[in-house]
Each structure stands twice: as C-alpha cells, then as structure tokens.
Amino acid sequence: MRVEVLPEYLPEQSVPEQGVYTFAYTITITNTGEVPSQLISRHWLITDAAGQTEEVKGLGVVGHQPLLKPGESFQYSSGCRLRTPSGEMHGSYFFVAEDGERFDIPIPPFELDAGGPRVLH
Secondary structure (H helix, E strand, O other), X not given: OEEEEEEEEOHHHOEHHHOEEEEEEEEEEEOOOOOOEEEEEEEEEEEEOOOOEEEEEEEOEXXXXXXXXXXXXXXXXXXXXXXXXXXXXXXXXXEEEOOOOEEEEEEEEEEEEOOOOEOOO
C-alpha cells in the first residue's frame, strides 16, 4: 500500500483570535500489492505546536471500509482543528487482505501549517 497526503489550511473556517485553526487533508491510498485488501480502521495522532496530542481511532475512513484490488486507489478528504497555527499528524491504517493476512500501513507524518502546506516524506 502507498499513502499520499495533501494537507491544506482553511482560513475561512478558522478563527485565529479564538485559537481555532482548521485544516483539511486529502489522502490517496493505493494498493501496490498483489492481493485485494480492505481498510478496516484508522489510528491518528494529531499534535499541535504546543505539544498537545489528540488520539483518534475508528472504523474505516469517512464512513467507508474500501476494498482495494491490486492497482486500485481510494481517495478521501477529511479535516481537523488545532489550537495553534501549526502541528503534525501521523498514524496508521489497519488492513485485512483477501488471503486473511492482517497488517498495518503507516501514514507518514505530515505538517499542518497555517502558513502553507509542506508534506514530509
């Protein structure tokens, strides 16, 4: 599996004077393997510039548990709010392959920055 992330600051949904910074991110997950696999759950760690970390766990992504055949991609957008103008997110997806193998795929760290997007690889 390959995970690509494009973060974006949403100034129209943010209120900096109240410590509300809203970010969106678009994620593309591509099955680079040889076996169909289904995304079962997600696990995120979201850390703001003050060092406050929020942990988010749940089934699927945006209400879906996509089954990806080899070569197929699934793209979705979601978002989060921080109390500071910058922060970082990373985590993992839990998959089950059609052959019964269970595995985690890391979501590489990416920066959330009200000054502009920068993806960390």
